[in-house]
Amino acid sequence: MKPEESKALTSRLEKAALFLLKSDVFRKPDDLARRFGLPVPVVRYWWRESDQEKKPIDQSAVSMKLAKQIRRAHQVLEGWEKAKRYRPECGAQLTNGKRCKNSVAIRPPEGWDRGCLADRCRVHGGLARRIRKKKIDQDE
Ligand SMILES: [Zn+2]
Numbered sequence: 139m140k141p142e143e144s145k146a147l148t149s150r151l152e153k154a155a156l157f158l159l160k161s162d163v164f165r166k167p168d169d170l171a172r173r174f175g176l177p178v179p180v181v182r183y184w185w186r187e188s189d190q191e192k193k194p195i196d197q198s199a200v201s202m203k204l205a206k207q208i209r210r211a212h213q214v215l216e217g218w219e220k221a222k223r224y225r226p227e228c229g230a231q232l233t234n235g236k237r238c239k240n241s242v243a244i245r246p247p248e249g250w251d252r253g254c255l256a257d258r259c260r261v262h263g264g265l266a267r268r269i270r271k272k273k274i275d276q277d278e
Contacts, residue, residue, distance in 0.1 A: 139226045139242050144253025151176070151218055151254070152184050154211035159185055162194035163208055174215040175222070179247040180254075221255070228259035238262055 155170055164170040171181040195204060225241035232238055243256040243264030256264030 139253075139255045139257050141253055141257060144255045144257070147221060148250055148254045150214050154214035155181055155184055156188050157207065157211045158215070160188075160191060160193055161204075161208065162192050163211075170215075175219050176215070177247045177250075180250050183247070183250075218254075225255060228262050228264070230258055230262040 155167075155174075155176070158164050158170060159167060164173065167181040167185040168178055170176070171178040195208075200208070222244060225244070228238040228240045228242055230238040238259060238261070240259035240261060242258060243260045245252065245254060245256055245265065249256075249265075249267075258264040
């Protein structure tokens with residue numbers, strides 16, 4: 139998975155999560171994380187870094203537009219399980235000329251700012267702390 143795709147997926151998840159938390163559909167980050175199988179520290183972090191302003195919606199009088207937004211946010215977050223299950227292949231070049239078919243790694247919570255999914259499997263450096271670049275930094 140390309141870093142920018144992983145980042146885009148992560149930011150879609152973050153946006154949907156914050157929307158549902160702000161509108162108080164989910165009261166706590168932990169509730170939302172558990173419901174959608176997201177890492178709890180990640181959702182807590184998203185919430186902490188936001189303005190944490192709750193704008194509870196009146197559940198008895200939700201407009202069509204708002205109902206749609208809420209449904210959409212649920213769909214985005216439900217997509218995480220699918221994204222997890224059907225992760226792209228690593229694709230690293232193997233010595234036998236074939237490409238690695240392992241799924242790319244899911245980053246640990248502290249790595250999600252670089253995207254939830256790595257671009258390689260764990261064997262091929264998907265969980266490396268540094269982003270692999272074509273050009274290597276000289277000062278290290
Ligand atoms: Zn691999």
